Amino acid sequence: MILVVDDEPQIVRLLALRLKAKNFDVISAYDGYQCVQVAKQELPDLILLDIKMPLGGGIKAFEKLKSISATKTIPVIFITAYPSVEVKKLVMDMGAEDFVSKPFNSDVLIEKINIILNDSTN
């Protein structure tokens, strides 16, 4: 199960479409707070997390997730429209699995998701 978090519903919808087509279960959230709540509840296998969002951005949400033991180990791939070396370094240091800037190539993204999930299942 993959949690897609983005304040833009179109992106959530399209990503869900794509992921479902690849046989992933998809749940969604539209802000940082929702993200943490949903993740706590559903404990997804992976989270695709936008950074710039209302009600606590992705980074805050990620911090929160890391602070909760149940969600601490959930791999997170950041997807952002504001990529920068500094932010990338920041989130990678915090323990993110990857950092993908918008617009992304969904094929590449799914490949990355597969690798991460295979690693974790192993």
Next chain:
Amino acid sequence: MSNNKNKSSSKIWQLELANKNMELEISARKQIERSLKDKEDRFRTIFSHAPITYFLCNLDGDFLDGNLAAHQLTGYTNEELFGSNFIELNLIDKKDHKAILEIISRCGRGENTGPDELSLTKKDGSKVLIEISTSPVTILEQRQILGIAQDITRRKDSEIKLLESEERFRKLFDSAHDALMTLNPPTWKFTSGNPAILDMFKIKNIKEFLTYGPWDISPEKQPDGRLSSEKAEEMIGTAMEKGSNYFEWTHKRINGESFPATVLLTKIQLKNKSFLQATVRDITKPKRAEDVNKVLFDISNAVNTTQNLSDLYKSIHKSLENIIDVTNFFIAIVDIKKHTLHFPYHVDTTDDDFSSITNFDIGNSLTGLVVSQRKPILLKQKELEERANKKGVWGPTPLIWMGVPLIIKDEVIGVIATQSYINSNLYSIQDLQILSAVSDQVAIAIDRKRSEDAVRESEKKYRDLFEKSKDPVLIIHNEKFVDCNQATIDMLRYKNKNEFLNTHPSELSPKLQPDGRLSSDKAEEMMKTALINGSHRFEWDHKRSDGEVFPVEVLLTAISTDEKNRIIHTVWRDITERKQVEKALKENEEKYHSLTENLPLGIYRNTPGSKGKFLEVNKALIDMFGYKDRESMMAAPVSSLYASPQTRKKFSDKFAKQGFVKNEELKLRRKNGSTFIASSTAIAIKDDNGKVIHYDGIIEDISERVKLRTKMQENEEKFRSIVSNSPSIIMQTDRQGVISFINYKYSGEEPEDVIGKTIYDFMPREFHEIARNTIQKVFKKGESYTFENLGFSPAESVVWYKNTVSSIQKNGKVVGVVILAADISEQKQTDIMKTEFISSVSHELRTPLTIIRESLSILSDELFGKLNKDQADIVNPCIEEVDRLGRIINNLLDISRMEGQKIKIEREMVDIVKLAHGVVSSFGNKADSKNIKLVFTPNRESINLYIDNDRIIQVFMNLIGNALKFTEEGKIEIIITEKKAVVECYIVDTGRGIEQNDLGTLFDRFHQVGKVMRAGEKGSGLGLSISKGIIKLHKGKIWVDSEINKGSKFCFALPKYSIDDIVIENIDNKISKVADKHIKFSLLALRLNNYSDIESKFSVNKSNATMKMVLQIIQDELAPGEFSFIKGKDEVILFSDITKQNIIVLFSMLEDMLAKSVLKIDEDLTIDLSYGYSLYPDDGDNADVLIKNAFKALINTKKIK
């Protein structure tokens, strides 16, 4: 200006020095003249006091000069004599006029005359007899007569007296009567006699006489010792036999007195009876007269034969013995002035106390009586006794006393006296007469001897002067030195004068004189000149016995100009010192002269007044005034050089007021009439009376300077106006950034507060490096560079300055910089806004773009059903364009960040070979699909560089991507070459190439070559621009070579950083980050002390591995994320925020870990480590100092096994 002032004042100093030297020179000359004059005076004194009369007269007999003796001889003063004639003065008796005229005319013809006796009438009318000798002389080319006259009156007197004495005795002799007698055989008794017999034999009457025979009136023996009786018989016998006999016989008076006589016996024959007549002539008197004459002659002669007066007295006494009993005899000499008598000579049997009678009243003694009565006195016993009773007599009273005055020219000069204490009848009147007769001669003899002694004394005096003169004095006779004094011997360094006397002057000289002439020739000339002119002074080089040459000043004075007797009085003066002074002076003069000639200043000397002329001008002055040569300038009146009479007046007024002028600006006129501005300095040279002799001055043409000054003033005006109206801040700083000038307030501080501070005081720390580097670069290269910085602003608003740094150069050397700080805050604001705009727009575009791409991608992936070919052909290119749009957005963001200087490269040690290889591999598929060969050729297996990994990948991606894009066939070669200071990377393609026109703008933003894009070739147009930005951030270079249709070659070079550079950069970065935040950090230094032991014991690999192990442990375990590195081979530096206490903990942890790991390298390995520590900012505020102090503090040494 000040420089010129110095020049002028040093010039004045030179002139003063020259004047001083001149004064010295003058005083030296004066001194020499004075000493010469002294010598002349001395000579003149000797000449004028000589006891012999010298005089000079012309050929008419007019007196020209004479000495003191001439004055004494004639009674006329030199002034009275001068110009007067012999005859006019009635000096010579009329009877001798003819003789004197004859002498003058003979001498006029060049003959020497004399000695001639002439009678001379003195001024007081008294007459003296003189003897004159003359010689012709030439003085100052005029023939003159040198006369020597001698008073011979006394000599004549003595001759006359001698004649008179003879006369007198002849009379005595003549009046004597012969005694006539007859005597008969066989008894030969006297038979008759005339009255003369009575007187002769002191017999009372003839009757008594007739009782005697010849033996009765003869002594027992004759002077030859025979018995008178025998001899008388023989004489009688002879007379009888021969008829007559004439012989000398000593007779005896009845009173026993013997006397000499001549006897003539004549045989008278009467019938057969014959007898003898005898004529006896008492020859006592003739005998005495003869003796007296002999005595007179002896005395006269004694003057010449005796050495001195006392010898003469002795001689006189001895001579007198022949005629008078002078057993007791003395000579008294009168000193009229002192009214005394003294006794220079006395012999007395009784009285031996003459020495005490040196001073008594001449009237109170016998001698005094003779002096006062001026006549001979004979006192007998009776009178003497009376006198002794009445007045007393000095010493024992004699029985008879006889004294005679010695008179010269009516003056009693002394007395000769004789006396007896035993025979009261010893002297008769006749004896007195004889003594009187002799006295005249004695007087003359004594007087002559006295004057002779005086002459000798004066000669001795002269000799002393000659001998004791400190200057060498020599006598030249017949061109040879014949005498000299001790000073000469000393100067020539001989032992005695005989070693060099009788030589020609040139033999005591070097072969050549300083003027190059032969000494022998020149000496002849000098002597000749002296003889012609009377004296001659010149300088001469003489030679000492040891060969040393020394300069003397020689004064030759001709003493006699007789051709045969060239006597030249010679005085030398050692002028070695003077010569040295002269030489030094000359050198100074030459120096001074060359200085004045070569100085770029005009130097002159001119005479005062309106008609003043130049005395001296130097070359610079001649050139300055445009004269063609010195002569024409010297000919020009000084006044003509002023631009106008007013200028001259102004100048001379100022001069008159101050007594000098200094750096006075005035307008002067050249020869061609043009004028120029000059600076003049002049002083007046005055004589002892304060009268100006001439002016010395310096003129400098300052037209150019004045022009320059005017121009500079204009420039300054312009500059000042520009500066004060400039909208920018303009400041001047030195290499250290210290501000020495600023035109405005800066960061809210007034200019006066800003000056003295550094520019770094006005900007945040992060700009210090760029500011410092820029200034250094300007100092190094002299070109202008710019940098931007954030300034402090009083209102806390942001101020950005763009600084243009330009050099201030002096003589090609940068001495400072001018910083033009333009406030670009507004522009910056705009830029930031622009960047932010681009950034936000770019970001905002991403979300819709993501939606579009994902939507298209879903369609393309046919999640919602199959697309037909037409549909797919529309959807798929859309995805590509969206991707391109994404790339453009990424590049735009990069560019805007770079421009906003927001991009920071994160450098680390990266193997660029590995990096490039990865990029090349990633293009493998694409290249294969285009059938293009990718060739990768690094010249090393690995090259570590201190670079930003991702950014350099980006550069390779851009360049290789471009190459692939524009290449249709062939290959693309990627070359990496390590050079000494840089690593060069080449991407060489065989593509279409780039037009030459496009090369210049290739790296500009949004530039893409060619207007027409083909499918698959589209780029953002920002790749090269971004690559350039990245390489620049790495302080590298990027460039391109290309040939159309052949291919392009893109190159970039990255600098190789030394570990030290990196360390320092890192530490300085850290410092600038923490500087203003009161954050401390520490620097840890480690050293592997046994690095070289490990290397020699094991291998280089193992020693390096040990170091790597140490670093690894630090980086991985102890201080992850902190900066640490190996410095040199055997040192590790780590800097972090750890405290001193933690350092020790850290080090002990390191020890533990090393102990575990060391076995991995080698079982026998021992590690010897020491560590040190320094703290920022306590131990230093820059990297260099911190590192140095960390290693300085190396302490603990740990050995780990």
